Amino acid sequence: MSQSWPIVFMGTPAAAAVSLERLLEGPDPVVGVVTQPDRPVGRGQKTVPAPVRKIAESHHKPVLTPDRIRDPDFLEALKHWAPRLIVVVAYGRILPRSILDLPPAGCVNVHYSLLPKYRGAAPVPWALLNGEERSGVTTMKLVEKMDAGPILMQEEVPIALDETAASLEAELNSVGARLLSETIRRLKEGSIVAKPQREEEATYAPMLKKVDGQIDWTQSAEIIERRVRAFHLWPSTYSFWNGQLVKVFKAAVVGAEEEAAAGEVVRADRGGLWIATGRGILSLEEVQLENRKRLPVAEFLKGAKIEKGERL
């Protein structure tokens, strides 16, 4: 009954690449892909193509990487592709009205939260940081205001007690890819009624900064442990010892009491590496010293002469 819809995909990071791969399986043709220009990345400032670009090129799809989203030449090229629908997943830029209005079926966005909660750039870490019990994926129609468009479909994902940003994002990637193709299928058959978001319930998940990862030991052990899981992918949770950067990749709240100042080492032996916090004790379980490998704390303690009473 419904014919196939030519689709243009816009996205950049690995999370978006998962959705793109799913779309490439059909049934609708991906007629073009838009992603951010390659940028110098990593040690030695090598220029590496964005994940979405790699996928697109391996499928021999035309790719555009406009420096400026309002570039007239880019808009012309987009029109030339004549998409019926544009799919946007973590493209990294706000789209102007000229693009939103271009495809007859509009623009669909995939967002990793249960909108209207956690609008913005970093919904995954913020959900973990706040100790949420569930997250999810929402597909919506794009409007000019960020993540505020009417909801098409939504699916919940429970958050485990030991969930990290990495594990949750992986889960949301696969749910998101599936929900996206489901959303397109139902859009084509006209069986979705877009539901406006309840503005009064909106919350925001702003982009993280590097310094957000630095541990404030006066916070409670429980909160710090959440930060470790929330910032697992980026910016990672860190502190300093002897002037050296120490990243914490895994930690646990210890059910014990100890008289010590926040940030003081209260134990560093076979039993583990325990640090006093503003409330409770945090056991560091996987750490990485600057320039060193990431190690289980038992290994770390064999080489590092860290002792009770020192401060982080």
Add this chain to the structure above:
RNA sequence: CGCGGGGUGGAGCAGUCCGGUAGCUCGCAAGGCUCAUAACCUUGAGGUCGGUGGUUCAAAUCCACCCCCCGCAA
């Protein structure tokens, strides 16, 4: 040419500046103590010190090049 750190017995590290018989905390093996133990005591096995070349009477250590790993940055 973005900045910087590191590769030393199975693991994590010290030793490198000021060349000269390889050390620490563990692990492993055997024995001992113990009701017992991840505890303690003895003894032991295990290393061409990332690779190649150079300097030197002598190189983990100095010089050159190469390989691999990592922190910052993005």
